[in-house]
Amino acid sequence: MSKTAAIIGGGVIGGGWAARFVLNGWNVQVFDPDPQAERKIGEVMANARRSLPGLTDIALPPEGKITYHASIGEAVQGAQWIQESVPERLDIKYATFAEVQSACLKDAVIGSSTSGFKPSELQQGAMRPEQIMVAHPFNPVYLLPLVELVAVNADQALVENAKKILVSIGMHPLHLKKEIDAHVADRFLEAVWREALWLVKDGIATTEEIDNAIRYGFGIRWAQMGLFETYRVAGGEAGMKHFMAQFGPALKWPWTKLMDVPEFTDELVDLIAGQSDAQSGLYSIRELERIRDNNLVTMMRGLKAQDWGAGALLNLQEAEMRAGTVHGAVAADLAADELVETAHRTVPLDWTDYNGHMTESRYLQAFADATDRFMAIIGCDAQYISSGGSYFTAETHIRHLDEVHAGALITIRTRVVMGEGKKMHLWHEMHEGDRLLATGEHFLLHVSLETRKPTPPAPHIEAALVRFAQGHAALAVPEGLGRAIGGSK
Template identity: 60%
Template sequence: MQITKAACIGGGVIGAGWVARLVLNGIDVALYDPDPQASRKVDEVLAGARRAYLQMVPSGLPKEGRVTYVSTVAEAVGDADFIQESVPERLDLKHKVLAEIDAHARPDALIGSSTSGIKPTEMASALQHPERLVVAHPFNPVYLLPLVEIVGGEKTAPEFIDKAKAVYASIGMKPVVIRKEIEAFVGDRLLEAIWRESLWLIKDGITTVEELDDIIRYSFGLRWAQMGLFQTYRIAGGEAGMRHFMEQFGPCLSWPWTKLTDVPEFNDELVDLIAGQSDEQSGHYTIRELEKIRDDNLVAIMGTLAQQNEGQGWGAGALQKDYVARLKAAGEAQG
């Protein structure tokens, strides 16, 4: 499904990423954000995204969409086919903004919320047309990482779930519909488990921020990047596969290795410890420099995966290969 006009409400880190992905796919975007610095911040993110896409899509990008900065929510959403809300994670603010979107958007317009943990049913209570609201939870950077978790609420209509899948797939994403409505969905629940255990390991002086990052990025992070968790563990089971792996390592679940049911006290001391070590690790880079390094690495990993499996691509690389081919075909058809 192709969309021609989109609206983005909120231009922070996630909102700006949505603007970049949409604009670089040739879609005009009306953006509302009350931050007086919004245009500067979004333009900087867009510049970084444009640079990354030129590496990722050597065959050429479609003609860029336009970004129009508007002064009201109503002006942004009035004629939009698709609306992406990315305001801060406060239910009262979500209610206020979503109700305003709902009041001024076309009845057939899809509304996606970038929330990372609030249930869609809780947000939809403020809407007159709750059937067209879905959670569309992306991962940063939105313009490069393809996954988007689609979550419907109690009143979300099945046709809008289908519409969401088609819309996000049309801009090069991998939509995964979460089967049951739960807080934090799936991706963030997994990240939360790793985050909690990481805080304990730092707090207890077992490792540092930099050492922990190295443990992830030089080992299982590389495996996860192309096979995920279960396919990786299936291989670890050898010729007997997943059943053997489960039988061999299942008993470890009863061993007291982790502290996932316990949380370290979140106090100034812990914040200072983590922030100080992070400054030592990365303080010599600006955020824009780190974004550039991150984007180059992601483009390279996905580019390599696109050449695997006898040229058919693998995982995110296969998705990228198909996306680039579609952009190339669309450009040839237009030219």
Template identity: 55%
Template structure:
């Protein structure tokens, strides 16, 4: 079993807490250092939201959650850590002081900064080991949004950039390596332009905070979330594409539509205008309520993208597939004279009903996961299906014997009760530890999909199925096998 990895989080505010949650829920141990006496409470508040949201994006079991600790010194936090995420206030002298203490305590540790605007070369000046300091700029909420802008300087050798990229991928993020150093990177440069224009419209009385937000969330924001800027405009060009769009709308660049080269005066009057309208728009909700609403909406958007393997959904699917491979490696690979361990699962947020229990449809899904892995084992996986043959379920009987709740880890075992060239009868136990929470008895027929009828399986598939059936032939008939619905014990 691989050793648990450790990350140190320096600064436990909203961003630091989000990083801590993402690392923890991806199985890393996390040590947090923040002199704020409220840091532990704040981190745990963020972690509570993350535990509800991040697993809802997953379709494979989450790794066991890492251990969270709060260090009294930076040296204690960084001890044994392979990676540090610095998320302290945007004061460069404070950041440099932090790096000096971290590199004194752990000279070779890789340090990523959450800075929103400082270039890596600015952060590295005066450091004992500038090569190991790099920017890894996230977006809030860190535990849900995958983007991490990775920005180095000429002092960072390629292997440091590669290590940073790999750490980000290991916790399910999308590392976007910035080609050249630039203040505020890509995302914030773009947001700054939008923010300035919004402040002018607000100051000039053209629109309120709510109206500006409605224009974004009811219109182009939905397009940007799944296609970005240029792909959206490419479609706007119609069949003629981007060249037509540029020819049609390019001249507007010379029109005096925006005030992007001008900045409204930042004074108390502007602050009050923004704050009062924001209170009117959103003041009915607490910050915690807004965070949960935001998270639930993001989960819905991201899952839709994941189903289509598009945009940020591609990152989620790839992360699932990497973790699924670990669980598939822990299943049985050949005949044995006991039920085969065929699936490792976890009750995820999308699996539970209004009672907080695993919902009925997910028991059938758990059986499908178990049987699908068995079919792969005997050579009847997706390649076999693509060639025109498949096993179809003809009868299924589920018994609910126990309860599975959110977060419970489940194992699916499979026993072959009978088999021939055209069919097999399986008995799946859904286990929570030593407890059987459900059994699923199923008859599957081998079908030629083009002809739509049962036919003998391919010789190599039948040989593997037969070997397992013969090995398990001496097992006693499972308790409950063959039961009719409602039959008395």
């Protein structure tokens, strides 16, 4: 069954939702009266296509189809998820929900991107109030995983379905059981924003200096540990109690102006706008978006390697995508006389070099990941390795045959040249479509992790390896196998 989402309002947030759904294999139906909506969403989609697919080490599902519709009623037809991202005015939202509910499925999730209104406010006068909930994302929606899901008085089955859908598209539903104005995250942001306005107004710091205080200091800490866990670490071995005892009294000091807002005079607006132009005016908005996305992808992939924070969500999404596919198969599931698909992924933004193509170290990483996947297929998985056995690479030869760029969808297929006793000789071929990009030849030895010396593998691993080696022996010998350096074209 095809999955369909309806996007009502195609601005920055609505366009981000559209991209998140489309790139995760959903069909998306858009309504927006703005005649420029298709162009604007197209630009958001272009940014999303160059960044989101590279977050995971397995390819996202085939891209869904995006269509534009002349009415809300048309857009919501058959949609399982309906996301409202219209302007922050209750009268507009009420009118929108009325049109949505007159035409949508009764069991569809209706989420609102509102950053301030409570669900009880949105539900007033609705045909089916229990169908409406807050699903507040963060920009860029196609990269940042957080969604504040506020579902007071909502149908619990719909709430559980909403959470399931959000997780399936790589997002983290922060399910709030109580409603409050501005939810959770924006209340923090507003406090920081108020203080920043005072610091600029009073001449204490410029916009650039304030941004530097965040991005060179606590912003990095917050990105991977949040607030309370950061302070727990600051408490040392004594933990949070020690931190609160040491810094609690500071809360009584009149340092901040969190309850006061400076008047938005023309002078203050001009001061901040002028400083902001001096700070970032040499970049267009689209250039800043691409810089932002490049940095977010790099940071999130770093967290992914540590299986922490937003990176842990990516690993969870990958595990779900592998389940039930060839990428989650074991040796018994695969034909022995065919090359084994060991990678199918998009080249991420941070894998390119100064020449604009994939840097040479990433070829090795891609092939090493393919080797790891093949090891798991034959039974040398995390559980086996924890018992004390594994394979070490003794020799590698990579041939770079054609250019690979960020965003390329690459597939690696693996053959066993030799597999007997302690030895494993693998040949990897990297393709983009029919184009051969590179080959990797790798010789590995099975070792005991206790002695760090070669030892025979477990019988079930050797049997799986021999099965592939015998099956692949009947295949044509690939060009370049065993070739010394300098012999490649």
